[in-house]
Amino acid sequence: MAPALPASLLPRLLVWIPLAAIGLTGWFHRAPTMAPAPPGPVSGAAELETADALERQADQQRRVAELLDRFAGAQLVSQYWGTWVSSLETLDIAQHRDLQPQLRTSPITAELTVLPDAGSSRYLGKVQRVNERTSVVLCRRSLEAGSADGWESGLDEPGCPAGWEPFEEAALQVAGS
Numbered sequence: 284m285a286p287a288l289p290a291s292l293l294p295r296l297l298v299w300i301p302l303a304a305i306g307l308t309g310w311f312h313r314a315p316t317m318a319p320a321p322p323g324p325v326s327g328a329a330e331l332e333t334a335d336a337l338e339r340q341a342d343q344q345r346r347v348a349e350l351l352d353r354f355a356g357a358q359l360v361s362q363y364w365g366t367w368v369s370s371l372e373t374l375d376i377a378q379h380r381d382l383q384p385q386l387r388t389s390p391i392t393a394e395l396t397v398l399p400d401a402g403s404s405r406y407l408g409k410v411q412r413v414n415e416r417t418s419v420v421l422c423r424r425s426l427e428a429g430s431a432d433g434w435e436s437g438l439d440e441p442g443c444p445a446g447w448e449p450f451e452e453a454a455l456q457v458a459g460s
Contacts, residue, residue: 340402343382347397350376350384351408351450354395355419358410362417367393367410389438406450411441423450 354374361368367388368374376384376395383398391413397406407422422443443449 343399343402347382347399347406350379350382350397351395351406351421354408355410358393359417362410362412387438392439394438407447421450422447
């Protein structure tokens with residue numbers, strides 16, 4: 284007669300037997316390997332440079348968007364009190380020298396032009412007050428390689444200048460008092 288198993292060993296065996304079966308199944312039925320790389324030269328350095336350039340461009344667009352948002356918000360608050368902020372230092376955007384911000388104001392419009400050192404786009408933010416309504420327009424213009432940036436924005440003209448497209452256009456229409 285075979286010796287009887289102690290009662291405390293039975294629950295352990297009920298756990299270990301299925302685990303051992305799962306382990307052995309995994310050992311003999313391995314997952315398929317990855318497909319081989321496509322034939323031809325692979326340029327890891329070029330892909331890395333492209334990814335870095337895209338990341339720099341996305342970072343620049345994020346910084347420009349933050350700058351234009353800060354400009355628009357400050358001008359909306361300032362216009363509520365009846366005037367425009369007319370200096371980059373007061374707007375706290377003078378330290379962004381690599382973005383080359385330029386500020387112009389008129390009695391009805393405040394305009395910030397952003398001309399980044401790197402990249403092929405120019406950006407424009409306008410806050411206008413016409414007939415007790417204040418509106419914000421954000422625009423972008425892509426430049427082709429080798430083209431001159433000879434444009435002049437009509438300061439008091441509504442909307443984006445000719446050849447520009449909306450850039451995260453803010454549809455802010457704030458009713459005046």
